[in-house]
Amino acid sequence: MERERAAFVCRHVFEGSRSIRLVAHEDGDWQFLCGEEHEPGDGPRVVGLNHLIERDPSIVEILELRQGWEAERHDVGAPWVRRQIGE
Structure with a gap:
């Protein structure tokens, strides 16, 4: 995977106030999210x-995630649980 690629993140990940706990690879895009609720209108950052x-070298573990899949973990250092989006 190309490391210079753009990725979408939520405000919490962007600001560093929460860790990455949910990663989605869908429609050619990557999303790295905290997995928590956000305020309406609080759109993604690139x-x-x-x-x-x-910031978090452990995300390298899921960069082979296939299109249409997501991975989630409870906290940094916890194992990633992979599943197809929508399951």
């Missing part, structure tokens, strides 16, 4: 994947 890897 960052370089390389910056996310620098």
Whole structure:
């Protein structure tokens, strides 16, 4: 996977106030989210994947995630649980 690729993140991940706990690979896009609720209108931010890897190297484990799949974990260091989106 190209590490200079753009990725969507929620405000909490963007600000660093919460860790990445949910990753989705859908329609060619990558989303790295905290997995928590957000305020209405609180849209995604775009960052370089390389910056996310620098902040949390453990996400490298799920970069082979297939199109239409997501991975979730309870906290940093916990194992990723992979599933098809919508299951």
